Amino acid sequence: MTAYLLKRLLIGLATLVVASLVVFGVLEILPGDPARLMLGFEATEDAIQALRVEMGLDQPLLWRYLDWVGGLLTLDFGRSYTYSVPVIDLVSERVVVSLPLALIALTLSTAIAIPVGVFSASRRGRPADTISMGAAQVGVAVPNFWFALLLIYVFAVWLRLVPAGGFPGWSAGAWPALKALMLPAVALALPQAAILARVTRSALLEVLGEDYIRTARAKGMPRRTVLWRHALRNAMIPVLTILGLQFAFLLAGTIIIENVFYLPGLGRLVFQAITQRDLIVVESVVMLLVASVIVVNLLVDLSYALVDPRLRVNR
Template sequence: MTAHLAKRLAIALATLVLASVVVFAVLEIVPGDPARLMLGMNAGADQVEQLRMQMGLNDPLLLRYLHWAGNMLRLDFGRSYTYSVPVIDLVRERVIVSLPLAAIALILSTVIAIPIGVYSASRHGRMGDTLAMGAAQVGVAVPNFWFALLLVYVFAVWLRWVPAGGFPGWSAGVWPALKALILPAVALALPQAAILARVTRSALVEVLSEDFVRTARAKGLPYRAVLWRHALRNALLPVVTIMGLQFAFLLAGTVIIENVFYLPGLGRLVFQAITQRDLIVVESVVMLLVAAVIIVNLLVDLSYSIVDPRLRRR
């Protein structure tokens, strides 16, 4: 188990270093002068040179990378040129929106997907299976922003149960803040639930054909107990993998949904930084999101030993 843990940590660290090189290189391959790009074509030469010195663009490439990576390790992401505040302050303000949104969406996705996947697998090849997987296929095919617009029309415009957009802040109270996150979370959760339901069904169908399932049934265990206590647990490895990938996607890939619902999250921050040509914010936040994805994937790998105790001996 120790060797497995050390191996996974080494792979995660190497991936993080490689990702940092790629993210840093993106700024270098941008056509033209990054400082000129941020300031606009009408900026004076003195302004451009001042910004180049501020960003360290006159230093050698390797030195700039080492300085940037070292600052990232100290959680010093630099200073936003547009907002004139440290990037870490912007991240703190936005992550308290994106993180709860991703968590709620993942919970909703799991609560919806697991029962549907189990129901479909238990009726493999029958009408219930066909209908459930047909609905899941529709969920996979339909983009989440279309779900978002439909939810806004039904629940915000027509029924007026929840706000159509915006975020009042947690200082306004837990319920008003959660209420503003309900529709975005549902819009994010439905397509992800469709994917998770299909994975759950496929994994469970395969496990139900194993010998230990037939043995458990031959011993007289009820089918429901065999399905939920024995078969489902053995089918959880691919399900947990997809859940980890989904959480990483929900945390890092909410740009469209946050813009549809006008939520001040990390996705919207990246979108605004791109439109405002604030490359310092773009580079820092993208690297932070990449690191979050790598860490989530590492935690998923480590959770395999909890789901399947046989892996602890490897």
């Protein structure tokens, strides 16, 4: 187990290095001068050159990369040229919106998907299976931003149960903040729940055909016990894999939803930084999201051994 953990850590570190090279390289080859775009095309050459020096754009490419990576290792993400504040302050303000939003959406997605997947697998070929998987297929096909607009119309405009957008901040109280995050979380969760339900059904159907399941049924074990205690646990490997990928998507892929609901999260920060060519903000936030994805995937890999004891023996 220790060797496996070390191997996964080395793979994660290598992935971080490669990702940092890709992120830095892609932003560097984008057309246009960031200093000229930030000051406008009517700015003087002296002002543009002064901003280039301030941004470090006059330094060699390798030196700028090493300086940026060194700052990341010390949690010094640099200073935003647009907001004139440290990037770490911007991230700290926005992560308290994006992280709870992703966690709530993941919780809702899991709470919906696993029971639906188990219900559908236990009634394979019946009308209930067809209806539940048909609804899941619709959930996969519907774009989350369209679903978000529909939720706003129904629950905010028509029923007036929740606000249509904005975030009051956690200082206003837990309930107003959670109320503002509820519609965005549902808009993010339902499409992911549809995917997870289909994966759960497929994995569970594969396990239900195994010999030890038939043996348990032949011994007279209750159907519910066989389904939830034995079959579901052994079907959790692909489910956990999708859960890890979904959390990464929910954390890093909230740009559209946060803009629809006007939430001051990391997704909206990245969108604004891209439009303003604030490269240091884009690079730092993207690398932070990449690191979070790698950490989540590492935790998912470790959870495999907790779910399936056979993997602990093999490792």
